[in-house]
Amino acid sequence: MSVPLSILDLATIARDRPIAEALEGTVTLAQKAEEYGYSRVWYAEHHNMSTIASSATSVLIAHVAAHTKSIRLGAGGVMLPNHSPLTIAEQFGTLETLHPGRIDLGLGRAPGTDQNTLRALRRTPNSAENFPQDVVELQAYLRGESSIPGVNAYPGKGTNVPLYILGSSLFGASLAAALGLPYAFASHFSPAQLHQAIALYRDEFRPSEQLEKPHVIAGYNVIAADNQADADQQQREVMRSRVALLVRPGIELSDEQADAVLASPQAGHLREMMAYSAVGTPDVVREKVREFVDGTGADELIIAHQSPNIEPRVRSAELLAELFLA
Template identity: 50%
Template sequence: MKRKNVKTFNSIPLSVLDLAPVNEGSTPAESFPKSVDLAQHVEKLGFNRYWLAEHHNMPGIASSATSVLIGHIAGATNEMRVGAGGIMLPNHATLVIAEQFGTLESLYPGRIDLGLGRAPGTDQATAFALRRTLNQNPEDFPMQVKELENYFADEPSGYVRAVPGEGLQVPIWLLGSSGFSAQLAAQKGLPFSFASHFAPDYMMEALKLYHDQFQPSHVLDEPYVMLGVNIITADTQEHAEWLATSQQQQFLSLRRGEPTKLKPPIDNIDDVWSGFERAAVEQTLSSQTTMVGDKGLVKEKLDALLEATKADELIINSQIYNHNERVRSYEIIGELME
């Protein structure tokens, strides 16, 4: 599941989740070089994989054309795995995804991951624009995953073939923020990544379902779990807390149904939210899976999370307004790795 020279924290690899943030006063065109720079930095630091997430109609997230950006990042790095965290499969024809990731795997062999989610990654109006229908049956997602696996098989059944794609065995992960994908990943013997960075309340339940129901497959002999975490760290506790106000403002805007670009840090977050809004944001950004502080505090919280969950890997999101501060945050995390 990891390349040979990857560094680890307490014997597990750490990875990066990038939403290609678009800062207030900036454009997506300015965010992409920053993603390339971050990917090159974290590869040197020994992070295991670099994933990009599909979102739509969000002015602060530039990774909507996820497979295109994956190719851009893979072309700018050397060994690190690059992939989707994830592709929202119901938004797409499975053949198209097979061809896109077959192309990526052909260009960058042995380096591409395909994480799959079943949510639209957006609001309902945008989901309609993407899919032209909202009549999605929950049973469609398992069928789509099966179709995708068939396109990548050595000897796919059916008349339609994915070229490129056929025979490439692109690694498939299932992603989730509830128990549905946990159970499906367990039944299919696939690796599972849980979105604990924004759905912490369901984390332990989903992990139990996955471990209890796991069935070995040709992909995995035993369960493999990667958890999403938010980490914002700096050389001092106070500075980290100041940097974290950008992420807090982002989640506040989502809570209000008014998504915005990533805003600069502010001195007093209590000036912009009500007590009710603060409680809602803090519930989403649980202190168990959102870690804000200096290196010592982050290490303490990582140790506690791993002790509680027995995760096999962590994937880290750091929504920090200033690019150099964001790179520095990952550098500090890198200092914790062996």
């Protein structure tokens, strides 16, 4: 397998651990990813989620970039309807100016949060309807071709930060194809339309200044460990945290209560979210990852190493790199 490997880091906050520790872990993981040969590390914008510390995405990228040397870093992604295109152009133009040739800007149209928090963000329910126009406006700022007379991004103008469209539906695939941009599918948590979206994107792709041919990045979950029992235990902890986060947000559940929820039919969607996953020893992971690449023809994988604690996440990243990047 010769496709590049990248990492999606949610800056996961471990149970009963401080947020500062999670942020320190993002630096450690990026430094190790750079050492192991990963192509890039992306951070996702989520809000009001007690187990995720990557909400201030551009700030986190700046911090990690200052502690690494060469690996590409970016948003996977910025939820553009939460922001003005000019603000994002300024933020990522600043990052590109400080760290030339290392910054990516992945863009999504979902809120990255719940409905109450959406209101706290001052976002209206119809904000996503302007997503295609906002992407074009943002791209123009970064190219120095502002569509609003007299308004430019400083920094940002002329930095040409590369854009990526993120999605989990046919809408994002169609938009990425029309704009000639790389397309990253969130199959690590929303796998249902993966194959349809890839086919649509490739069929409709139009070359652009940024990209001559389609480039598909597919999300994939990995928990690689030195023994199967350890990997299975890490997966149980991940699923328990998802119960608390998605099924009963804000309510503390014991392990026994979380396991009971997971065993119920109502938790079927949580299990479906992890459909594209490799959990186990290197031999198990190797076979599952190759099967996924062969089945999708992805040009790049972005790996969510799902272990809840930083040490096993780094070990998972190391084991996967030994399989495919050595």
